[in-house]
Amino acid sequence: MTQRLLDILAQGFTRILIPGLTMTIPMTVLAFSLAMVVALAIALAQFAKLPVLTGFSRFYIWVFRGTPLLVQLFVIYYGLGQLGLKLPAFVAGVLALGLNEGAYCAETVRAALESVPVGQLEAGECAGLTWWQSVRRVVLPQAMRTAFPPLGNSLISMLKDTSLVSNITVAEMFVAAQRMVSYYYEPFAIYLEVGVFYLFFSTLITKLERWGEKKLNAYEYK
């Protein structure tokens, strides 16, 4: 390996890591939080069989799972911008990622809620809890334990999907790499380097997920 290439990679270390820490990670955290709120609301509306909201939930999932994330990103940033709602690129990115992943996670959470035996809900109601109290105190904690590993998957795929917001001018890790490539013209080394950063962050998430799963295993179901 030439000295020049080593210099470029060393420079890349900070030039890629800094947008990773200031853009990619905050965007992932914010968008995933939004996705969780959306997923819970949509899954619970269906679980409660609320008449109008169930219909809306199915429609929402149909639209956001059925169209590409990149298209959603462009509609929210450029499309709404044209209509006069000019969102900062970072905000548009968080919205698109969160709303999109929320649709997938909603199905994960709904399946997990439905996997909890119906007797758990009935026992809650017979113990004098309302339907909602039974769900919140008994069914949902069990469902979230089931949903935890697949939601971890979603978090990792969201981390990687943040690279798409490079298309709407957010200067995250991938944009930093692209800029370096166009300056030094070393695509192989630099794109590999940014790939290693994504791998590093997703490894951290995996470790975090394992740790969380262990915590949740304090009680074991049959």
Added chain:
Amino acid sequence: MLELQELKKSFGGQPILKGVDLSVEKGDVVAILGPSGAGKTTLLRCVNFLEPADSGHMTFDGVTYDLGHMSRRDILALRKKTGFVFQNYDLFRNKTALQNVTEGLITGRKMPRAQAEALGMEMLERVGLADKAGSYPSQLSGGQQQRVAIARAMAPQPQIIYFDEPTSALDPELTGEVLAVMRDLAQSGMTMLVVTHELSFAKNAANKVAFMEEGQVVETAAAHSFFAQPQTDRAKEFLRILNQT
């Protein structure tokens, strides 16, 4: 204390309960006997609104309700005055034995935590499981789980406890400990309505028997006279077969 009139329920056009009449006095321990498919479990589930009855009336503690038109509020209020013990225990799997007992007190009835926990420990002691207060259901045997479930049902001091075949999911050697707890509860004066296949419990602990067949209570009698002199042919047949085994 509890009176049912003409309770009807069908599933998909198939009548399961065809007008059940039943009367339970305060302090009664009523065993509901009958062949499989007679509607015993469905009756109990209708009485606590786990299944909505199609029609009929229920008088509970002096107030009469139209079972075909129950409001959520009335259902919740009635459930707070009753306890329910399930065939499969259905303990909250994410909560310890003590939390299982206190959840309905703290969340459902807004009892202060310290008071609820003291009461919960007292209940676990009564079923002989105070040392398992911190155990999760998966760490308990079936018999222990069902005893915790009984403690959970007792804790709010309900006016009646419904038991839905409380021992039929248990190994024979574990039914004894559950039946002992139930006998103890019966002797303490608790009003109980028990769907059961345990004839010994019906004989020894119940004071009344309601015999069900094909969606109706066909015979109600004092327990001793039901076993000594069943009136209907179907009840005679039922007891004859059971006594053979």
